[in-house]
Amino acid sequence: MRFPTAKPASPATRALEVVPPSGPTAWLTTFTAGAMTFLCVFALALSLASGRLADRWSEALARTATIRLAAPVEQVQIQTDAILAVLGTTPGIASFRALGDDETRALLEPWFGPGLPVDALPIPRLFEVVEAVPGYDSEGLRQRLAAEAPGALLDDHTRWRRPLAEAAERLRLLGVLSIALIGAAMAAMITLAARAALATNAEVIRVLRLVGAKDSYIARAFVRRFTLRTFAGAVVGALAGLAGVAALPAADAAGGFLTGLGFSGSGWLWPLALPPVAAIVAFLATRRAAFQKLKELT
Amino acid sequence: MISFENVAYSYGGGKLLADVSLKLAPGSFHFLTGPSGAGKSTFLKLAYAELAPTEGRVTLFDRDVTSLSRDDVARTRRRIGIVHQDCKFLDHMSVAANMALPFTVSDRESDPQDLNDLLGWVGLSHLADALPPQLSGGERQRAALARAVIVDPDVILADEPTGNVDWEMSLRILTLLVELNKMGKTILVATHDLNLIRQAKAQVQARVLRIAKNRIQLAGADL
Numbered sequence: 001m002r003f004p005t006a007k008p009a010s011p012a013t014r015a016l017e018v019v020p021p022s023g024p025t026a027w028l029t030t031f032t033a034g035a036m037t038f039l040c041v042f043a044l045a046l047s048l049a050s051g052r053l054a055d056r057w058s059e060a061l062a063r064t065a066t067i068r069l070a071a072p073v074e075q076v077q078i079q080t081d082a083i084l085a086v087l088g089t090t091p092g093i094a095s096f097r098a099l100g101d102d103e104t105r106a107l108l109e110p111w112f113g114p115g116l117p118v119d120a121l122p123i124p125r126l127f128e129v130v131e132a133v134p135g136y137d138s139e140g141l142r143q144r145l146a147a148e149a150p151g152a153l154l155d156d157h158t159r160w161r162r163p164l165a166e167a168a169e170r171l172r173l174l175g176v177l178s179i180a181l182i183g184a185a186m187a188a189m190i191t192l193a194a195r196a197a198l199a200t201n202a203e204v205i206r207v208l209r210l211v212g213a214k215d216s217y218i219a220r221a222f223v224r225r226f227t228l229r230t231f232a233g234a235v236v237g238a239l240a241g242l243a244g245v246a247a248l249p250a251a252d253a254a255g256g257f258l259t260g261l262g263f264s265g266s267g268w269l270w271p272l273a274l275p276p277v278a279a280i281v282a283f284l285a286t287r288r289a290a291f292q293k294l295k296e297l298t
Numbered sequence: 299m300i301s302f303e304n305v306a307y308s309y310g311g312g313k314l315l316a317d318v319s320l321k322l323a324p325g326s327f328h329f330l331t332g333p334s335g336a337g338k339s340t341f342l343k344l345a346y347a348e349l350a351p352t353e354g355r356v357t358l359f360d361r362d363v364t365s366l367s368r369d370d371v372a373r374t375r376r377r378i379g380i381v382h383q384d385c386k387f388l389d390h391m392s393v394a395a396n397m398a399l400p401f402t403v404s405d406r407e408s409d410p411q412d413l414n415d416l417l418g419w420v421g422l423s424h425l426a427d428a429l430p431p432q433l434s435g436g437e438r439q440r441a442a443l444a445r446a447v448i449v450d451p452d453v454i455l456a457d458e459p460t461g462n463v464d465w466e467m468s469l470r471i472l473t474l475l476v477e478l479n480k481m482g483k484t485i486l487v488a489t490h491d492l493n494l495i496r497q498a499k500a501q502v503q504a505r506v507l508r509i510a511k512n513r514i515q516l517a518g519a520d521l
Binding site for chain 1: 373374380390391402404
């Protein structure tokens with residue numbers, strides 16, 4: 001005697017069978033999920049890279065500061081001593097030193113050529129200050145210098161650092177916003193696809209209700225299907241995105257600004273979190289759509 | 299089992315059914331008859347909570363239908379076998395899988411032997427693997443009847459089960475319904491086929507409900 005359903009099947013698998021296969025349109029969900037995840041990988045790379053950039057710039061520029069002393073010749077030595085004394089008593093400074101004439105000359109050489117008579121020129125004296133952890137109070141130091149050595153000017157690079165770090169920070173925010181938008185767009189598209197599938201299968205749902213199926217059973221059939229499709233698409237998209245990022249030219253010191261887009265270290269694991277997240281988004285979106293639609297049918 | 303108290307149902311405009319009060323006692327066999335559009339299907343839909351009454355009270359297994367949640371409705375329908383005129387199958391699944399559907403949707407396993415017996419009882423053993431669209435009208439009706447009884451329901455509601463089949467097949471389906479009634483099932487058959495009712499009266503003690511002028515009356519022996 002033939003009995004086609006005698007094969008052992010888990011209830012969940014059979015829940016999938018009661019909804020007819022949806023044919024080529026099923027691929028649209030998978031494709032959308034894949035494309036969205038692919039884009040998401042790049043948005044993720046952008047925000048991680050700009051985050052690293054922001055940290056690097058802040059870090060590199062924040063560690064050192066320069067004091068420039070421009071004073072009348074007879075005042076130079078007096079104010080130099082005053083500056084050194086102030087620096088010596090300021091907490092939060094790891095080290096400081098006055099740049100010698102040789103070093104000053106070396107710094108100016110690219111602009112003025114060799115053999116520059118430093119002594120004959122009113123060139124300001126320079127002091128290098130290396131910040132300790134935690135750092136010093138730059139505003140306090142500036143005021144003390146103004147009092148002790150009026151010709152001294154503290155340049156802690158804040159002017160340069162701030163816009164750069166801000167730009168990088170903004171870039172990171174943009175990346176995060178993109179990820180959120182991509183996620184929302186994916187949820188919207190899956191909701192539309194699920195609603196279309198539910199509408200197409202209204203007759204199937206009516207039959208299932210007639211034979212005593214609960215809403216949760218019917219919803220499960222659709223939710224499982226869309227979640228699995230989205231997950232599959234997202235896995236492909238994430239892998240393709242990772243391959244794309246890996247194929248970017250390696251970042252070097254000079255081109256780091258441009259080619260720094262990518263992942264480093266544990267950052268490579270982030271894109272792997274995208275398929276499960278996409279699956280959760282699909283699960284919630286389909287579930288919501290299914291229960292909404294089911295309420296319209298008795 | 300199923301009782302109606304002063305039930306009325308209206309579609310937007312006028313009342314389709316009014317002042318319906320009746321009880322389907324366990325083990326009874328009822329026919330529901332009346333002209334097309336009189337409200338036979340509506341009455342059946344009220345009896346399996348597809349529709350809620352606009353007035354009065356419908357009680358299924360001692361529970362007021364308006365108090366049932368959607369899941370309660372689903373659970374209640376597992377105790378009511380419904381045979382639709384147009385059968386309503388899942389066309390992508392085999393006849394056997396369709397018959398087992400009430401089990402499938404309640405996450406229960408159907409006993410293969412029971413299913414085979416049932417296929418044999420309705421004479422569809424050779425069509426177990428066929429898809430519903432490949433079946434003839436009579437075969438579809440019998441498959442629908444088998445699906446309705448597979449979970450051993452207390453009540454069977456059939457809407458024009460012989461609407462699309464010839465006389466011989468009508469008698470065969472009637473015989474199946476009479477056998478079910480003899481096994482203790484409560485049966486309600488909506489039909490406009492008076493010959494079928496006469497035929498049934500020879501086999502079983504059936505009562506006839508007639509819809510006329512929006513009311514349902516118990517018809518006498520005047521058929």
